[in-house]
Amino acid sequence: AQSVTQLGSHVSVSEGALVLLRCNYSSSVPPYLFWYVQYPNQGLQLLLKYTTGATLVKGINGFEAEFKKSETSFHLTKPSAHMSDAAEYFCAVSEKGKTSYDKVIFGPGTSLSVIP
Amino acid sequence: GAGVSQSPSNKVTEKGKDVELRCDPISGHTALYWYRQSLGQGLEFLIYFQGNSAPDKSGLPSDRFSAERTGGSVSTLTIQRTQQEDSAVYLCASSLASNSHEAFFGQGTRLTVV
Numbered sequence: 001a002q003s004v005t006q007l008g009s010h011v012s013v014s015e016g017a018l019v020l021l022r023c024n025y026s027s028s029v030p031p032y033l034f035w036y037v038q039y040p041n042q043g044l045q046l047l048l049k050y051t052t053g054a055t056l057v058k059g060i061n062g063f064e065a066e067f068k069k070s071e072t073s074f075h076l077t078k079p080s081a082h083m084s085d086a087a088e089y090f091c092a093v094s095e096k097g098k099t100s101y102d103k104v105i106f107g108p109g110t111s112l113s114v115i116p
Numbered sequence: 117g118a119g120v121s122q123s124p125s126n127k128v129t130e131k132g133k134d135v136e137l138r139c140d141p142i143s144g145h146t147a148l149y150w151y152r153q154s155l156g157q158g159l160e161f162l163i164y165f166q167g168n169s170a171p172d173k174s175g176l177p178s179d180r181f182s183a184e185r186t187g188g189s190v191s192t193l194t195i196q197r198t199q200q201e202d203s204a205v206y207l208c209a210s211s212l213a214s215n216s217h218e219a220f221f222g223q224g225t226r227l228t229v230v
Contacts, residue, residue: 034218043120043207043221044159090159103149103172104219108158 002027002093004107012113019078021110023065023091026072033074034092034104035065044090050074061085086114118142120222122208128228129198137193137225141210148191149211149219150183154204162206165191166213198229 007022025031035047048059055067061084065076074091091107121140129135141148150162161175165185176182180198185191195202205226209219 036221043223044209044219045221046218049218103161103164103175105161106151106159 002031002095002105004091004093004105006089006091006107006110008110009108010111010113012115013081014115015083016080019063019076019081019085019112021076021089021091021112023074023076023107024072025074025091025093027093027095029095032094033065033067034094035059035063035074035076036090036092036106038088038090038109040087047076047089081112081114083114083116086112088112120208120210120220122206122222122225124225125223126226126228128230131200131229132197134194134196135198135227137195137206137208137227139191139193139208139210139222141189141191141208142220143189144212145210145220146188146213147211147217147219148185149209150191150193151207151209152177152204153207153224159207162193195227198227200229203227203229 003026005024033050036044037047038044047063048057050057050067058064063078065074067074088109088111090109092104094104123138148165151159153159163183164172167188168185180196183193205224207224209221211217211219
């Protein structure tokens with residue numbers, strides 16, 4: 001069964017600094033990988049996803065993530081943090097190659113704070 | 117509708133009462149998910165529907181929890197004999213059939229059991 005871990009339940013960065021949010025997954029088959037963001041008092045929205053093809057995926061708001069099979073990782077990065085990036089970030093995985101009757105599993109989330 | 121709609125947005129109930137939470141997915145989305153988000157916790161998977169069928173109910177915490185989906189559209193999550201530990205935000209999401217597709221989330225129902 002697939003699972004997701006996110007190292008660091010809370011990350012603080014200074015405005016303008018690099019953002020790095022870590023995600024590692026386990027999956028018995030090649031995965032689909034997702035990053036979602038949840039702003040305060042709002043629902044989740046998709047930042048980016050990896051399904052096939054290029055392993056470096058670009059998403060909205062300047063975020064990107066790289067699928068590294070050898071490391072079973074899908075870390076999220078942004079070169080320069082903005083105050084508006086403060087939110088909860090969730091990494092998620094589902095399993096490719098099975099039937100479409102499969103669930104998406106979410107990690108525990110990382111709360112990002114941006115310090116002025 | 118334009119997005120996933122959940123109702124009510126907030127629900128306060130007394131311990132021992134039954135509650136029903138409703139989810140209207142995006143039209144045409146055959147996959148529907150229910151998750152639970154407790155304070156400071158991640159997203160706990162509850163149940164997944166493909167059409168009206170629930171291939172995976174493994175996340176339901178106890179037999180007090182049940183869910184159904186009718187007409188391949190609206191879904192209802194029912195919690196019987198609510199307990200204080202059931203207090204959480206219940207999130208519904210829908211997507212196109214394949215699990216490679218983006219899941220669109222509703223705003224959630226905040227359930228408080230007093």
